[in-house]
Amino acid sequence: MSIFEENIRQLDSYVPGPEPPLREPERQLWFLKETRRLVSSRAAEAGRKLTANVHTFGCQMNERDSEKIRGILLAAGYELTDGEDADLCLYNTCTVRENANMKVYGRLGLLGNYKKKNPSMIIALCGCMMQEPTAEAKVKESYPFVDLIFGTHNLYRFAELLYRVLSGEGPVCEIWESTDEVVEELPAQRTYPFKSGVNIMYGCNNFCTYCIVPYVRGRERSRTPEDILRECESLAADGVKEIMLLGQNVNSYGKTLEDPVSFAELLRRVNEVEGIGRIRFMTSHPKDLSDELILAMRDCDKVCGHLHLPLQSGSDALLKKMNRHYTREDYLRLTDRLRSAMPDLSLTTDLIVGFPGETEQDIQDTLDIVRRVGYDTAFTFIYSKRSGTPAAKMPDQIPEDVVKDRFGRLLAVVQETGRERSSRFTGRVMPVLAEHVNEQDPSLITGRLDCNLTVHFKGDPSLVGEITDVRLTECRGFYYLGERAAVKE
Ligand code: SAH
Ligand code: SF4
Ligand code: F3S
Numbered sequence: 001m002s003i004f005e006e007n008i009r010q011l012d013s014y015v016p017g018p019e020p021p022l023r024e025p026e027r028q029l030w031f032l033k034e035t036r037r038l039v040s041s042r043a044a045e046a047g048r049k050l051t052a053n054v055h056t057f058g059c060q061m062n063e064r065d066s067e068k069i070r071g072i073l074l075a076a077g078y079e080l081t082d083g084e085d086a087d088l089c090l091y092n093t094c095t096v097r098e099n100a101n102m103k104v105y106g107r108l109g110l111l112g113n114y115k116k117k118n119p120s121m122i123i124a125l126c127g128c129m130m131q132e133p134t135a136e137a138k139v140k141e142s143y144p145f146v147d148l149i150f151g152t153h154n155l156y157r158f159a160e161l162l163y164r165v166l167s168g169e170g171p172v173c174e175i176w177e178s179t180d181e182v183v184e185e186l187p188a189q190r191t192y193p194f195k196s197g198v199n200i201m202y203g204c205n206n207f208c209t210y211c212i213v214p215y216v217r218g219r220e221r222s223r224t225p226e227d228i229l230r231e232c233e234s235l236a237a238d239g240v241k242e243i244m245l246l247g248q249n250v251n252s253y254g255k256t257l258e259d260p261v262s263f264a265e266l267l268r269r270v271n272e273v274e275g276i277g278r279i280r281f282m283t284s285h286p287k288d289l290s291d292e293l294i295l296a297m298r299d300c301d302k303v304c305g306h307l308h309l310p311l312q313s314g315s316d317a318l319l320k321k322m323n324r325h326y327t328r329e330d331y332l333r334l335t336d337r338l339r340s341a342m343p344d345l346s347l348t349t350d351l352i353v354g355f356p357g358e359t360e361q362d363i364q365d366t367l368d369i370v371r372r373v374g375y376d377t378a379f380t381f382i383y384s385k386r387s388g389t390p391a392a393k394m395p396d397q398i399p400e401d402v403v404k405d406r407f408g409r410l411l412a413v414v415q416e417t418g419r420e421r422s423s424r425f426t427g428r429v430m431p432v433l434a435e436h437v438n439e440q441d442p443s444l445i446t447g448r449l450d451c452n453l454t455v456h457f458k459g460d461p462s463l464v465g466e467i468t469d470v471r472l473t474e475c476r477g478f479y480y481l482g483e484r485a486a487v488k489e
Contacts, residue, residue, distance in 0.1 A: 008075055008187060011036075024156065024183045031160040032075055038166040039077040042087075042120070051086040052078035057103060058094025060246055060282060061217075062127055064188075064197040065155055066092045069126070071187030072158050080189070085114045088122040090148075093129035095212055097384035101129055108143045115145050122165055124148035126155060130175055131216035134387070140173070151175040152217055156183040178218045184227055194241045194433070194465035200228055200266065201247035206285065208312070209323045209390040210355060210383060213248060222247075222254050225261050229269060236275030241467055242433055245270065245281040251288035264296035271300035277467045278433060278450060279303045283310060286334055287325040298341045304450035305342060306376075309335070310350035314369030315362035318355055321394070328369055335373050346376040346421075346451035353410055354383040354403035356394035363406045367413050376421045376451060377478075378414040382407055422453060423475035429485040432470040434463040449480070457482040 011033060020030040043050050052073045056066040069090060070080055078088060089111055094100040104125075115121045123146050129135045131151045139146055148165050150158070153176040164172045182202065190196050201222040204214045232243055245266075247253060254261040263281075270279055279302045286309055297303050313319055316327045326334075338345055351366060370378065382403055385392045432455050438444035445459035447470070456479065457470050470482040 011075060020160075024181070025185050028156060028159045028183075028186060031163045032072065035076045035159055035163045035166060038163065042166070043077065046087075049079045050077070050088070051081045051083075052088040052090070053081050053084050053086040054090045054092065055084065055107075056092045057100050058092070058096065058128065060197050060244065061199070061248070062092050062094060063191070064199060064246060065127070065152075067188045067190055067197075068155065068186060069158055070189040072162075074189050075187050076159065076162065084111060085118070087118070087120070088124065089114070090124040090126065093125060093127035093135075095129040095132055095135065095216060095386070097381065098386075099384070101135060104129060105138075105142075108139075108146070112143065112145050122147045122162075124150075124162075124165075126150045126152075126158075128152055128213070128216040132212075132388075136173070136175060144171075147171055149173040149175065153177075153179040156186055159186075180221065182221055182223055184223070184231075190240075192435070193239055194435075195243070196235050196240050197244045197246045198228060198231055198235070199223065199247070200245045200250060200263075200281075201253050204248035205252070206249060207323060207390075209321060209394075210352065210386065212386040212389055215388055217248065220249075220252065220256060222257050224257060225254070225266055225269060228266065229273065232270055232273045232276060236273055239465065241276065241465060242278040242280065243270070243276055245279065247281075248283060249285040249288060250281050251284050251290070251293065262290070262292060264290065264292040267293070267296045267300055267303060271302050276302060277431075280306065282308055284308065286311070286331050289334060291337065294338055294341045304452075305344050306346040306348070306451045307338065308348045308350075309338075311366075311369065311373075312350060312352050313355065313358075313362065314366035315358075316365075318358060318362050321357060321391075322352075322355065323390075328365065332369065332372065344451075347373060348377045348379075348452070349373075349375050350379045350381065351410060351414075352381050352383050353407045354398045356383070356391055356398065357396040358383075358398055358406075363410065367410060370410070370413050370417060374417055374421055375414065376453075377418050380407060380410055380414060419477060422478055425449070425451075425453075425472050425480070426475050427472065429469050429471045431467050432457070432482070433467050434459065434465065436464060437461050454479040455482045456480070457484060459484055 014029055014033055016030045016033045021027050039050055054066050054070050056062050091104055093104050111123050125146055130149055148161055150161055161172055203218040203220045205220045207214050250263050253263040312322055314328050430449055432447035434445045434447040436446055438446045438456055443458055444456045445463055447455050455470055469485045471485040472480045472482045474481045
């Protein structure tokens, strides 16, 4: 039985006392039960089930948080919908780049219109952007119809906060600056039945000078290996085949635990969980990637042959200004070590163009290292000034037209290298996790290789959620066509 079902069962048989308990997560169960009562009386008034919509901006960390929010909404009696004209609409926000914020503001206007038609609609905002005092102030001033605002540290208190809104307290806003707590065991509703993210740590201590994440997610906190393994086991029992271990810098996992455990050791232990077929992880900081981890990746059969290893820049001068703690030579040596241990390994990366002070030589250095490493894919970002970060105050911010030109050139090289690399598995038989029936051609199943590339192959819908061997017959740019293979080569 999944943690979700277990909690819901607990909720059915749970008789709330007169006062909410002080301990967590018991306190949230108390509020969940009370929230369920309020939702059911609103539904009776409306003569229908209440609907809720959760929209996620940002990274896998936020996606996972949204699954927890959906778990609570379902347990409270809401029906989840895709439309934003729901009885409750929640945006889980991101603030890593300015355009993430702009998207939220743009769409909030739309939500205001829905609320005019349905005045009892609840509009809620949470996530990284809400941890910024300027964003919080702007929402309160320009979008007064927002009923609930909370941040990243108190997400586990969603049931309680929702209860306060539903019981008519008026707009509720609760944002914490930080927390030491990691509250577990609340329900989560997975987006995919067969794959799931698993948080192994929260926060970040690295303070790369361009990045706002440490300010909005707080200091590094690791979950204990026991909690992580228990969650993986219960996901496996619930049919999950692929898990992605999540943290801003998984390579520094476990350092702050009472009994320190390395990420490599954790990986070896997760690899033992029966039923799990694939393990991914994200994100690895190059400065902390140990040889111990390279060996663990090589030895653990379930760990995917794919590593996301953000480079950010190929210029030593910029890497220093970015506070990344490695040089281009360090990075190249690291990728050499990785490739000699795992020749098939797919490497992907993140790159920033237009960091303050960036010169033509800096971008040439980046283009050079991209060609040398040979990434399967790279996510290229235009530097976005985040107020409060050291880089925002650096001189020589780069003019937009220069950045656009450099960005275009980098993208061209990234795509060229990616296309060349993608076809290297043609003719091989490889395991594929079947993810869904192909939308255009229902006789095809669409799945994913462990290097993350997509494969389309003839197959029965019953394969969805299973890992099956597929011969990769043809590479078409960034995806493969294949056919099921009886025996693995
Ligand atoms: N913790 C991860 C990255 C999290 S943010 C890591 O260190 O690898 C994801 C990516 O967003 C970063 O790798 C970086 O390339 C990009 N990014 C972060 N801040 C940015 C900014 N201010 N402007 C542009 N891109 C940024
Ligand atoms: Fe941001 Fe750097 Fe932390 Fe990644 S490691 S979240 S880029 S500060
Ligand atoms: Fe965005 Fe927060 Fe992730 S700022 S990238 S959602 S950690």
